[in-house]
Amino acid sequence: MKILMVTAEAVPYAKTGGLADSVASLARELQKGGDDVRLLLPLYRGMDELHRKNMYPLPHPLAIHLGREHWARVHELIEPSGLRVYFLEYQRYFDRARIYDDHDEGNGRRCAFADNPERFALLCRAALDLPGLTGWVPDIFHCHDWMAGLVPVFLETRDRNGPLRHSASVLTVHNLAHQGYADRSILAFAGLPSDLFRADRLEACGGVNFLKGGLYFANKLTTVSPTYAEEIRSAEFGCGLQDVLNFRGGDLLGIMNGIDGTSWDPASDPLIPHHYSRDRMEGKALCKKDFFHNHFPTSDIGSPLFVAISRLYAQKGLDVLADVLPKIFASMDVRVAILGAGDRNLEIKFCQLAAQYADRIHVTIGYDEGLAHRLEAAGDFFLMPSRFEPCGLNQLYSLRYGTLPIVRSTGGLRDSVLSYDERTGSGTGFVFHDLGNRALYDTIGWACHCYHNRPDHMDIMVRRAMEQDFGWTRSAARYRECYRWALESKGA
Ligand code: ADP
Ligand code: GLC
Helix, strand or coil: CCEEECCCCECCCCCCCHHCCCCCCCHHHHHCCCCCCCCCECCCCCCCCHHHHHHHEEEEEEECCCEEEEEEEEEECCCCCCCCEEEEHHHHHHCCCCCEEEEECCCCCCCCCCCHHHHHHHHHHHHHHHHHHCCCCCEEEECCCCCCCCHHHHCCCCCCCCCCCEEEEEEEEECCCCEEEEEECCCHHCCCCCCHHHCCCCCCCCEEEHHHHHHHHEEEECCCCCCHHHHCCCCCCCCCCCCHHCCCCCHEEECCCCCCCCCCCCCCCCCCCCCCCCCCHHHHHHHHHHHHHHHHHCCEEEEEEEEEEEECCCCHHHHHHHHHHHHHHHHHEEEEEEEEEECHHHHHHHHHHHHHHCCCEEEEECCCHHHHHHHHHCCEEECCCCCCCCCHHHHHHHHCCCCEEEEEEEEEHHHHCCCCCCCCCCEEEEEEEECHHCCCCCCCCHHHHHHHHCHHHHHHHHHHHHHHCCCCCHHHHHHHHHHHHHHHHHCC
């Protein structure tokens, strides 16, 4: 099958979160299985020179047919695996330091670019105009999140009878909280008919909602875990789109993300100081020892280490952790390491905790791939008390690294972590339900209790966690099935 992934992010080229990991590793897995997969993403300013050196511009510029014609350059990069990546160069929109927003270093505030709708409408239209330039017509346009939400809209309206009439679209929702709102004038900008401005099409709250449009028009819909696929049909998790999700419920699948087992393998990870595997666990203890040596030099290595690596936004529930930490430090002998960036107030709160409890908590504000790997390897437990979590990758990395996840029972966390049962020692982590200070405090206490009093259970759980298979093979097969259904429903 010929599949074009349309995305704003993909590793190693551009990343703000798990979307980039998920799209890229799915694409590579499908390609490995024999499909002809290509990626289309914008060429951002920050892309490092290494990638730029390996890109070649296509010989002709691309005419992008929005309300008026825009001209762009497309660069192609062929990865060693054969995967082709197209980078859309349109400087006015994408030659910026950050992907979605301005970041004021002074006050730490982020402000979404006002022209985000125009920027990503251009990306969407480019996806449909690209086949005219390359001669390569995708069977499937696989669209990721709101940034690609207009692709199915174009495909089923303006491109309905053209050369793409046999192509189908699949829209994957990685996070329903981001929907892409625009003024109604975006329809004229995009060259889309004004009669799409209806509550049962693209209109929402008096504006245009890109994701809603995609949800209406895509041939099949997926999201990144079975539980989240259920949750988003309710008012609690539907972010206002539960009606359209119920309307399209028969076409909605929950397919769990996999992880890239090459970059995230404790037996060969070049970013961690000591390697280990289920049968040779000494390396994990040495990783912890190194971390303590560097950051908690006076602490007893016997204290459990709880780690968290995350965007610091309400979704992730780490504000609750910040609230309970003083109480935890007062009653439990634990060490905590946090790596993250996001909400300025939360960043400040964690920094204050680090100043107050320097021998108990180590905080790094920022984005640091190497430290993320070292923390996964050094930790005993991984904290992920998310309010909602479409899939979550860090709990999957943690399982692989034998760092038992402590998670709230929601979305992909619920689908991937089995709670500890103290009678039998079964489970792969610690699961709690209410997102309140009390529940998180109790669950951390529960994990400490197990760590100190049931080393036999800890040992079995760590090994069991490391045995879990969250590779892409199964999930990629489900996407293939979904593509076939999309083509069938298109009548191709
Ligand atoms: P989300 O996409 O909602 O942020 P995921 O768990 O799906 O959550 O993915 C987060 C990804 O971003 C993971 O690959 C994680 O390791 C990475 N990540 C998040 N914050 C940081 C950080 N501060 N430093 C390094 N990696 C980070
Ligand atoms: C989103 C979600 C996260 C998911 C990731 C990749 O960023 O917040 O839960 O793992 O996308 O699908």
